[in-house]
Amino acid sequence: KQEVTQIPAALSVPEGENLVLNCSFTDSAIYNLQWFRQDPGKGLTSLLLIQSSQREQTSGRLNASLDKSSGRSTLYIAASQPGDSATYLCAVRNAGNMLTFGGGTRLMVKP
Amino acid sequence: SAVISQKPSRDICQRGTSLTIQCQVDSQVTMMFWYRQQPGQSLTLIATANQGSEATYESGFVIDKFPISRPNLTFSTLTVSNLSPEDSSIYLCSVDQGWINTEAFFGQGTRLTVV
Numbered sequence: 147k148q149e150v151t152q153i154p155a156a157l158s159v160p161e162g163e164n165l166v167l168n169c170s171f172t173d174s175a176i177y178n179l180q181w182f183r184q185d186p187g188k189g190l191t192s193l194l195l196i197q198s199s200q201r202e203q204t205s206g207r208l209n210a211s212l213d214k215s216s217g218r219s220t221l222y223i224a225a226s227q228p229g230d231s232a233t234y235l236c237a238v239r240n241a242g243n244m245l246t247f248g249g250g251t252r253l254m255v256k257p
Numbered sequence: 258s259a260v261i262s263q264k265p266s267r268d269i270c271q272r273g274t275s276l277t278i279q280c281q282v283d284s285q286v287t288m289m290f291w292y293r294q295q296p297g298q299s300l301t302l303i304a305t306a307n308q309g310s311e312a313t314y315e316s317g318f319v320i321d322k323f324p325i326s327r328p329n330l331t332f333s334t335l336t337v338s339n340l341s342p343e344d345s346s347i348y349l350c351s352v353d354q355g356w357i358n359t360e361a362f363f364g365q366g367t368r369l370t371v372v
Contacts, residue, residue: 187347189364239357
């Protein structure tokens with residue numbers, strides 16, 4: 147059974163810092179991995195989708211990498227801003243074509 | 258991409274009543290799903306909404322408690338029945354096209370509080 151873990155569970159940084167969020171998964175036979183952002187009490191916004199054949203994806207200040215063989219992905223946020231404060235979730239798609247979610251990293255960027 | 262409208266965005270309900278949540282997509286999609294997110298937790302899949310047939314429920318979720326309809330390829334409803342305080346959660350609709358490399362999209366969520 148696929149298990150997805152996100153470290154750290156919470157992170158507080160001053161504005162302007164570059165930061166890395168980690169996601170690990172136990173079964174490397176994935177189809178893709180997706181990073182989401184969730185604001186308090188709200189739905190999920192898709193940030194980046196990495197297919198199993200890809201190594202990384204970039205969107206603006208966000209860069210996500212994937213090392214499928216080691217079961218790891220990282221989300222890099224450059225020059226963090228207070229508006230980046232949210233919970234970040236990773237999810238992997240594997241056998242059965244279903245998503246398995248990590249527990250999330252709650253990020254606070256202080257002005 | 259898909260734009261999903263989920264209603265209501267939040268509600269406060271009395272114990273023993275029911276709440277029906279609607280999910281409308283701006284284009285036809287193959288797959289529609291309903292998730293629950295309990296306070297401080299990650300997402301748990303409730304069921305896959307199948308067009309024109311009964312939904313497929315995950316372990317621990319039953320049709321009597323979470324009846325689901327999907328009359329067409331753009332619309333689905335989830336009802337949470339016989340509400341108790343333990344049902345207080347965020348309920349989320351999700352869609353994708355069913356391919357192995359597909360991207361998932363989510364609605365804005367429905368924040369339910371049972372009093």
